[in-house]
Amino acid sequence: MTPASGRAAPHALSRRANRSRSEAIIGALLFATAAITVVTTVAVVFVLAEETFQFFREVSIVEFLTERRWTPLFAEAHYGISPLVLGTLLVATIALAVGVPLGLGAAIFLSEYASPGLRRQLVPWLELLAGIPTVVFGYFALLTVTPVIRALIPGVNLFNPLSAGLVMGFMILPTVSSVSLDSMQAVPRSLREAAYGLGASRFEVVTRVIVPAALSGIIAAVLLALSRAVGETMIVTLAAGQRPAFTFDPRETIATMTAFIVQAATGDQPQGSLSARALYAVGATLFTITLSVNLIAQAVVRRFSEQYE
C-alpha cells in the first residue's frame, strides 16, 4: 500500500480480514484431510469389532480359542481359530528363518563392507525386490519353487508352507535390511573410530560395536518383517493352500488367516450368516496380532534406541 492513499486503509483492512478468513477455511480443510486417517482407524476397529461381537454371540470364545478344527464353510461347522493361527505362524517362522539372517547380513555388508558407490548401486535393487507385487511372488512360489522342493524332498504337498515361507523370506528381506541398514548408518562415526583406535578389527567393530549399538533398530526390523509376514495374503493363498490343518509339518497343505479371508470373501456366503461373520472374527484376530507386533516394534525403538549427542 502506498502511504499517500488514505482511503486504501479500510480496503487493506477488509482484505486482511478476508485473508484471515480464507486462512481459517484452509486450516479447517487441512484438518479435515488429516482427520480422514483417524476416521479410517476408527472405521477399521468398529467394523471388525461389531461383526466379531455378533460372531461371539453364536460361537463361544472358549470354542474359538480351544477347538482344533476350523470348518465354517462345511455342513458340520467348527470354529477353532488355532489351525489358522498355527498355519500363519508356520509360514511366518519359515519366512523369518530365511529373511532375517539374509536381511541382517545384507545390511551389515551394505553398511560396513560395501563402498558407498556399490551401496548406491545395490540398494535400489533391494527396494525393487520389496516393490514386486505379491501376486508375482505367489506365482513364483507355486510354479517355480514348489516343483523344485517337491523334487528334492519327498512327501511335500502341491500346496505347502515351505515354498510359501521360502519365497516370503525373500519378500521380507528388504524390510529387514533397509530398517537395519538405517539404524547401522545412524551409529556415530566416533564410536567406530574409537573402536578402530583401540586396535579392533573390522569384524570386531561390526559384531561388538555396530550391531549392539543398532540393536533396537534391528529388533524393530525383525518385528516389522514378522508383521508383514503375518499379514501377507497372495503368496500363502496361492502356494500354501486353503485347507486349515492343525499341524507343525511344513510339508502339509495348510491355510493361513489371510488365505481364509480370501476364500470366505470370494465364495458366496450370505451376508450376515455365521460363516460370513467368521471372516470378521479372523480379520479381527489378524488385526490384533499385527497391531500388537507393530506397537511393540515402536516401543522398542522408543525405549531402547541409543541417544547420541
Added chain:
Amino acid sequence: MSAAPQAPEARGGWTVGEEAKRGRARRRHVGRAFAAITIVPVVLAVAFLATLLGGIVTDLFSWQVVASRNSAESFAWRQAPFGGDAVVRLELAAQGVDAAEIESTLDDPEQRRRFFARNRVEFMLYTDQGPFRWVVTNMRDRSIELVDLIPGFAQRSDLEAALEPGQRLLLNPWLDGGFFQRVASRNAVSAGLKTALVGTLIVILGVVALAIPIGVGTAVYLEEYVAKTRLARLLEVNIANLAGVPSIVYGILGLSVFVRLMQFGPSLLAAIFTLTLLVLPVVVIAGREAIKSVPSSLREASYGLGATRWQTVWRVVLPSAAPGIATGVVLAVARAIGETAPLLLVGAAAFVPYMPEGPFSPYTVIPVQIYSWISENSAEFRHVAAAGIATLVSVVGALYGVVFVIRRRLERTRA
C-alpha cells in the same frame, strides 16, 4: 576389547610373540570369513530377483503343437510385414476362397467382425515352416502339446518329426500386441488383458486424484499447521500404525463400508476408495519428509515479506518439496497397481469380458486377473499369467525407475 595389543612380557620372549602372531592371523581369518559371509545374502537376493524375472521371461514363450481346423499354412514375414488384412487375404486364399470373395469379406463390416472374432492373426517366432511367420489360429484349433521354451529347443526336431498332416509346431510369444487388445476368455489362447488394463488405469487415476490432495493436505497440516501437541502426536502414531495394517484388512473395511454400507456394490468406486485409504500413509510419510527438508530460511523469508501461512505453504514450501512428494506419490501408485488381496474383497471379478461403463460397473484389474489365471491351474494359462505378470512388473519397474531418477537429482542438487 580382546583386541588390545599385548606386550611381549612375563612369559619370556618368543612364545608370546608367536602366540600374538597366531592370534593376529586367526583374527584375520575370522574377519575375512565373515566379510565373505556377509556378501552371500546380497548375492542371494540379487540371484533370487534374477531367477524370478528370468522365469517370467521364459514363461512368456512356449512351443505348441496345434491341430489346425483350417489351413495349416503359415506366411512369411516378408509377405505381410504388418500383419492385419494382408495375412487374412493369404489365409483365405490358402483355404481356397477366391479373390473376389476375399475382398467382399474384408469390405463387409459384419463378415469382417465375425472373422476377427473367430480367428486370431498371430506373429510366431518360429514354425515348422520356418522362423518369423504369421499364423492364423482358430478358436477350434486343438492343442496337442505344450512344451516350455528351454526344453523345447532340445525337443524341436523330435516334435517336428512327429507332426501329423494338419498339425503345426509354433513358438508362441504370449505377450504380443494382441494380448492387450483381447478381453477375458475361458480359452487361454484368446485370453487378453484389455479389460484389466482399462480397470487398472481408471482405478489408479482415481486413487491419484484422491490420494494427492488428502495425503499432501495431511502432511502439510502435520508439519506446518498443528503445534507439536498431543493431537499431533496422536495423528502421527495413528498414521504409523495404519502403514502397518495388512492390506487385506483394508479389503475388509472396503467390503463393509464402501461395498455394503454405502451401497457402491462391487464397483470401480469401491476399489478406488479402498486403495486410496491403503496408500494414504505412503503419501503422508513421504510428504512429511519432503516438507521437513525444506529449509526454514525459505519460510522465514516468505513470512518476512508478509505472506500468510497458506501463501507460504502454497508458493514456497510445496514447490520446494515437490520432488519428494512426487516420489511418495509414484511409490503409492506402484503399491496400488500391484495390490491384489483387498480388491478380491471389494469385488474385482475374475472374469469380466466387457469394458467398465461407469463408476458403479463391475471391473477387474491386472493383479486380480493374474490371480485368476494362475488359479486356472493349466499349462496354457500359466503362460497367459506370465504375460500379465511381465506387463505388471514392467510398469512397477518403470515407476521405481522414475523414483530413482528423482532421488538422484535431489541428491545432486543438495550436494
